[in-house]
Amino acid sequence: MDTQSSPSSATNTYRNPIIEQRADPWVYRHTDQQYYFTGSVPSFDYIELRRAATIQSLADAEPVIVWRKPDSGPMSHLIWAPELHYIHQKWYIYFAAAATDEIVDGLFQHRMFVLENDHPDPLQGSWIEKGQIVTPWDTFALDATTFIHQDQQYLLWAQKEPEVDGNSNLYLSLMDNPWTLKGTSTRLSIPELSWECIGFKVNEGPAFLRKQDQLFISYSASATDHHYCLGLLTADIHSDILNAGSWRKSDQPVFGTAEAHSQYGPGHNCFTISEDGQHDVMIYHARNYKEISGNPLYDPNRHMRAQVIQWRSDGTPDFGRPVADTV
DSSP, X not given: OEEOOOOOOOOOOOOSOSXXXXXXXEEEEOTTSOEEEEEEOTTOSEEEEEEESSSGGGGGSOOEEEEEOOSSSTTSEEEEEEEEEEEXXXXXXXXXXXXXXXXXXXXXXXXXXXXXXXXXXXXXXXXXXXXEOOOSSSSOEEEEEXXXXXXXXXXXXXXXXXXXXXXXXXXXXXXXXXXXXXXXXXXXXXXXXXXXOSSSOBEEEEEEEEETTEEEEEEEESOXXXXXXXXXXXXXXXXXXXXXXXXXXXXXXXXXXXXXXTBEEEEEEEEEEOTTSSSEEEEEEEESXXXXXXXXXXXXXXXXXXXXXXXXXXXXXXXXXXXXXXO
16 A cells, blocks of 8 residues: 555544454445445355445445355365455456365365456456466465565565465565466565464554655454554665565564553454545454454454554554544
8 A cells, every 4th residue: 555644643532343244354445435345254154345535434334245156166265365455447346265165284274365356446347257276386376465566566465385384474476467377486585473373373454554755564464353463564765675685674563552551452453544645554463352262263353453553763553552442
């Protein structure tokens, strides 16, 4: 996401949670000044879109189901983390899906897929399945996001690399078109610090942010319980972003559980802009309780939330702490 707002002392004006039971939230503000929302639904079997004039009013916007999973095949199970993008006058949805809900060698069997819609309104028209995004390995892959930098489209995602210990790492590649990679992929980050490896060794859910002369990639780390948190990669805007050495990793989480505010496991974020165009806003999910019965992935109460970002004098983002629920 490319932001143009200036540093601000604004405080959070959003009443959280905004949309309940929508993990992996994605909010995009289009040129029509409307906000578009999608996210993982608890049943993991369809993709919905919402549209509203404000971030807060997305809560009351009518959800429109734009795609349902088939009964069989590679996209027939566990539809995760859809994202809506507008590229070259067409709409695209990136998402992860699996052919089965089985866990093999400690991993789900997800791959990344793309839908395309050439209608001006993404809530109308037909969504065409463009197929799987082919990556260097046919392994667990998810959380695809895309951005344009210096007139070139990139894909940023999480994947299990066979020779690397852990669940998933972060990768970056040029794209030949919105569903096809181009050239050599770069491994940007692996879970190596203690806070990235609690429960599982995870780097996932990357989100791109551009601010003045710096580029940022936030990402989620560790298990999806109260240990889930955000890390940050930073690069100079003029650097070769396909060179892993251009990116610096934060030593500590930049956003995590705030027990005093009853906010647990914040993560899988994205970035958008405030209604007045003046402030950068982080969209994320979190729970308001710590103890979870069973597999945290199947606990439905990761709610969509929003929070204004502050900016330090050195040009880096200060995400602060997750604010307490206000409703």
